[in-house]
Amino acid sequence: MVMLKTAQRIGLASAIALLASLSALAQTSNWNIDPAHSTAQFTVRHLGISNVTGNFTKVTGSVVLNEKDSTQSQVSASIDASSVDTRVEMRDKDLRSPNFFDVEKYPTIEFKSKRMVSVGGKLQVIGDLTIHGTTHEVTLDVDGPTPEMSDPWGNSRRGISATTTINRKDFNLVYNNLLKTGEAAVGDNVKIQIDAEMVKKK
DSSP states (O other), X not given: OHHHXXXXXXXXXXXXXXXXXXXXXXXXXXXXXXXXXXXXXXXXXXTTTEEEEEEEOOEEEEEEXXXXXXXXXXXXXXXXXXXXXXXXXXXXXXXXXXXXXXXXXXXXXXXXXXXXXXXXTEEEEEEEEEETTEXXXXXEEEEOOOOOEEOTTSOEEEEEEEEEEEEGGGGXXXXXXBOTTSOBSXXXXXXXXXXXXXXXXX
């Protein structure tokens, strides 16, 4: 009788664990970042005078959204470093060279979330950012995700925007030309904004 009760308790515990697992799976949805409608923009100070903005035009990745608790979601993104575009060909070539991103050696910029928190009703994503072969933890302030909508072809889509500021020297991007005044041609602090459109996996 004791063994029977013990077996029943074990069976009940296993059933509860299974139901909890199934419930968690039901609360999540899987999405791909749509490269055609996503960009990573950066802004940096030039000559200490004005801001110069550029984009990485090839952004891919995946998102696991927890519909009940967004802080349990996960993000993984990859940026093709050679897709940098500042609208000046000579400058773009310099950015792709060993002076900066060295795209031959470090072809991608990677981000992988570690945890998420809700601050003042908004989401923050904390994760590892890898640039130029160097990884540091960064915090992204997030707007979104937007409500799920269907496009004309029956795909479910959502949007998300995220911002952060990094010091490029933390990622071993240390090259700079000093002016006669001693002023650096390129500032150290870089503002980053990511705008991503996501497509739900079928």
